[in-house]
Amino acid sequence: MAPLPHIRPIRAGDSARVAAAFDGFSDRTRYLRFLGPKPRLSAAELRYFTDVDQRRHVALAAVDSDGAFVGIARYAMAPGDEETADVAVVVADDWQGRGVGTLLMRELVARAAANGIPRLTGTTLHDNPGARALLRRVGFRTSSIGGGLIELELELRRDAQAA
Numbered sequence: 830m831a832p833l834p835h836i837r838p839i840r841a842g843d844s845a846r847v848a849a850a851f852d853g854f855s856d857r858t859r860y861l862r863f864l865g866p867k868p869r870l871s872a873a874e875l876r877y878f879t880d881v882d883q884r885r886h887v888a889l890a891a892v893d894s895d896g897a898f899v900g901i902a903r904y905a906m907a908p909g910d911e912e913t914a915d916v917a918v919v920v921a922d923d924w925q926g927r928g929v930g931t932l933l934m935r936e937l938v939a940r941a942a943a944n945g946i947p948r949l950t951g952t953t954l955h956d957n958p959g960a961r962a963l964l965r966r967v968g969f970r971t972s973s974i975g976g977g978l979i980e981l982e983l984e985l986r987r988d989a990q991a992a
Contacts, residue, residue: 833928834899836936839888843898844875846890850898855922861957862919864978878903884944889936891920891929899924902933904941904949913982914941916951918963925959934967938983947986953979 839847851859851870859867870878881888881903891900899921904914916937920929941949951969953960955977969981 831894833932834891834893834924836889836891836932838883839879839881839890839901839903841879843879843890846896846898847878847901848875850890850901850921853897853921854919858919858922858925861954861960862917864952864954881905883940885914887937887940887944889933889940891924891933893924900929900933902930902937904937904946906946911947913948913950914946916949916964918960930959930963931966934963938967938985942985947984949983949985951981953981955979 848870854862856866856868878888878901886903886905888901888903890898891902893899900919902916902918904916906914916934918930918933918937920933938949949969950972951960951964953964955974961979961981964981964983967983969983971979972982973980
């Protein structure tokens with residue numbers, strides 16, 4: 830079995846790698862990540878996914894020994910929101926179930942805490958037990974359920990104060 834990939838921040842020059850990773854995901858993996866059908870990424874989406882400040886919008890890649898992105902995780906705060914960042918993670922089909930998502934999410938949560946982000950939220954489809962398990966494994970708890978979606982959250986400020 831191949832060793833776990835290493836994790837690094839996504840940079841502005843990574844558009845081709847992000848696009849290649851997306852192109853390699855199955856339709857089902859794309860559907861689960863984007864909460865609906867997603868056949869392609871636009872140029873504007875690629876810019877958004879790679880033009881990050883690594884504080885309010887953090888993006889990380891799991892990189893295999895060949896240099897390919899085999900997983901991507903991010904959090905982003907909406908403009909004007911100082912309390913909550915939304916998280917998303919996707920892992921290439923061949924790498925699912927091997928700890929890549931957990932590795933990415935643990936690093937993402939650590940960076941959010943270091944950047945002073947008070948709360949992380951994640952939305953997943955009800956029929957995505959893998960994502961729910963991943964988020965719960967790193968401390969997220971269900972905050973709402975409805976319309977086929979499950980919202981989970983992780984309070985970082987409270988966790989930091991308790992430590």
